[in-house]
Amino acid sequence: MNEKKPLLEVRNLWVKLPDEEEFILRGFELTVHAGEVHALMGPNGSGKSTLAKVLAGHPGYEVTEGEVLFNGENLLEMEPDERARAGLFLAFQYPMEVPGVTIANFLRLAYQRRFNKEVKYTEFYKILLQHLKRLEMDASFAARPVNEGFSGGEKKRFEIVQMSLLEPTLAVLDETDSGLDIDALKVVANGVNAMRSPERAFLVITHYQRILNYITPDYVHVMVDGRIVRSGDARLALELEEKGYDWVRNELATAGA
Ligand SMILES: Nc1ncnc2c1ncn2[C@@H]1O[C@H](COP(=O)(O)OP(=O)(O)O)[C@@H](O)[C@H]1O
Numbered sequence: 001m002n003e004k005k006p007l008l009e010v011r012n013l014w015v016k017l018p019d020e021e022e023f024i025l026r027g028f029e030l031t032v033h034a035g036e037v038h039a040l041m042g043p044n045g046s047g048k049s050t051l052a053k054v055l056a057g058h059p060g061y062e063v064t065e066g067e068v069l070f071n072g073e074n075l076l077e078m079e080p081d082e083r084a085r086a087g088l089f090l091a092f093q094y095p096m097e098v099p100g101v102t103i104a105n106f107l108r109l110a111y112q113r114r115f116n117k118e119v120k121y122t123e124f125y126k127i128l129l130q131h132l133k134r135l136e137m138d139a140s141f142a143a144r145p146v147n148e149g150f151s152g153g154e155k156k157r158f159e160i161v162q163m164s165l166l167e168p169t170l171a172v173l174d175e176t177d178s179g180l181d182i183d184a185l186k187v188v189a190n191g192v193n194a195m196r197s198p199e200r201a202f203l204v205i206t207h208y209q210r211i212l213n214y215i216t217p218d219y220v221h222v223m224v225d226g227r228i229v230r231s232g233d234a235r236l237a238l239e240l241e242e243k244g245y246d247w248v249r250n251e252l253a254t255a256g257a
């Protein structure tokens with residue numbers, strides 16, 4: 001048992017689309033402490049991305065019941081910007097394509113918002129270069145326009161640079177793009193591994209087990225139909241890889257759940 005105060009506590013969360021009856025998240029529960037890496041796995045449509053979007057403050061979802069505490073504060077009442085300032089990082093909170101704006105300029109704004117202070121461009125550029133170096137990325141990346149003509153791998157690189165710069169206490173990474181090649185997966189994994197620390201936690205959301213070959217999670221959770229149905233350590237991911245999601249579904253059916 002971890003006696004520390006949780007970083008993230010999700011309690012009995014029920015979420016649906018505003019004009020639908022059917023719930024997507026059905027009593028979802030999760031507790032994350034600082035220093036931990038959690039992997040959230042599940043078949044397509046189980047609600048993984050919906051959870052990430054609700055944590056980000058996406059306006060398209062309705063929370064009808066439950067609560068989310070971040071550092072003991074009610075996350076659901078915070079604006080997306082406040083969430084970032086409080087130390088929560090979700091990659092897709094940021095625009096997909098911003099023509100004409102360079103990565104350096106875009107990141108400087110995000111950095112200033114996160115730390116609530118103005119940083120001169122030259123000073124920021126030095127900081128950015130340090131992060132690029134740590135992630136083994138080329139300095140020329142900073143001068144490119146945001147997401148314009150980015151490959152899947154470059155988008156991931158951009159996310160990871162943002163994560164590194166913004167020094168979140170909780171980073172939520174949704175591996176929506178299952179088409180990521182091995183190099184892109186390694187960029188994500190190296191970024192997470194380089195940033196692992198006792199003060200920071202990660203929630204790595206993934207359908208496939210393969211990224212977990214590079215990131216060893218402390219906990220693995222399997223989500224089916226809007227809630228976690230099974231939790232374990234890294235071995236659970238390997239078991240899933242071997243037996244497939246039907247294994248969990250069948251077990252649930254047998255148990256009459
Ligand atoms: N904005 C949306 N519009 C319509 N359906 C949605 C929307 N968001 C989620 N859903 C539905 O909710 C279910 C869960 O989706 P999602 O959270 O994306 O699952 P996962 O990320 O686990 O694949 C799916 O059936 C999906 O079609």
Ligand SMILES: [Mg+2]
Nearest residue numbers: 048049050176
């Ligand atoms: Mg998804």
